[in-house]
Amino acid sequence: MSFNFSSEYVFYAFAAISAVLFVEALYLLLFSASSYRKRINRRLDLLKGQSDREGVLVQLRRERGLTSGGDFRLPVVALNRLILQSGLSAGVWKLCVYVVMVAVIAFGAMMVLHGDIRYAAALGLFCCTLGPLLWLRFLRNRRQKKFGAQFPDAVDVIVRSLRAGHPVPIAIAMVGRELPDPVGSEFGIVSDEVAYGSELETAMRNLYFRVGQEDLPLFVTAVAIQGSTGGNLSEILENLSAVIRLRFKMRRKIRALAAEGRASAIILSSLPIAIFAVVNLIAPDFYRTIWHHDITKVVLGIAVSWMVLGNFIMYRMVNFKI
Secondary structure, eight states: OOOOOOOOHHHHHHHHHHHHHHHHHHHHHHHHHHHHHTTSSSSHHHHHHOOOOOHHHHHHHTTTBTTTTTTTTOOOHHHHHHHHHHHHSSSSHHHHHHHHHHHHHHHHHHHTEEEEEEEEHHHHHHHTHHHHHHHHHHHHHHHHHHHHHHHHHHHHHHHHHOOOOOOOOHHHHHHHSSSOHHHHHHHHHHHHHHHHTTOOHHHHHHHHHHHOOHHHHHHHHHOOOOOOOHOHHHHHHHHHHHHHHHHHHHHHHHHHHHHHHHHHHHHHHHHHHHHHHHHHHTTTTTHHTTTHHHHHHHHHHHHHHHHHHHHHHHHHHHOOOO
């Protein structure tokens, strides 16, 4: 079977592509580099609209669940620290409103679908308590991994700035201007805190409390020792950057070696659920005749418990810290 292409349609296609490329070229030519730098992280984006650095610092603190002075807003320190380290910018009260809305929607959906107030109340309670905690822990772990991947680059920027003759606060401010989130905004907050009267060591320890990444204590300790006793900070930070990169490389190697176990865990966990779905699709009455018996719910509860225990063991086997 032969296809006949008209040269007219080919001409129109190339003309459309040329027009798109021309518009893109104009956009790149007219796009300001300073505008790009202002959008590189959250702090610079806020500074674009106002020149008051102190007001931006207060806004960033309130978005992260802190008071204007940098203290915890909630009386429960562990929960406030979890919200802070997760990187959420909605604020504590907006987060509470969202959690209540999700719980109400889940309660109503379960009542409509199942009609049992016990299951609906259990689902609503889960959405109000354990569900948000698991979600915040997931966000915190993801943010800490991203910060850890960017942290060696931030240390390299500081090393180059120190060797150029800049003091430590200026070097930290350069990180806040050059790198994206989460590193850019976090080091920018450190720079703003130092600019408005906070000591460098205090601002660095606040950075560790806001992020909680495991490599930060080494950096904070090095800067604190250099500030009190002196020393070649650039050489220390250069060695620290090399060690962090080697650890990151080792983690990637271990993750690759554990990929088989991780895939086995996923397959073994999803196989019972897939078989249950297939049986319900092929023979809908297979489980319907025994579903109302109490022994069925007991057996299913035991099976789910064993499955969760097995998943936890497999997770611990393929995930460990160096």
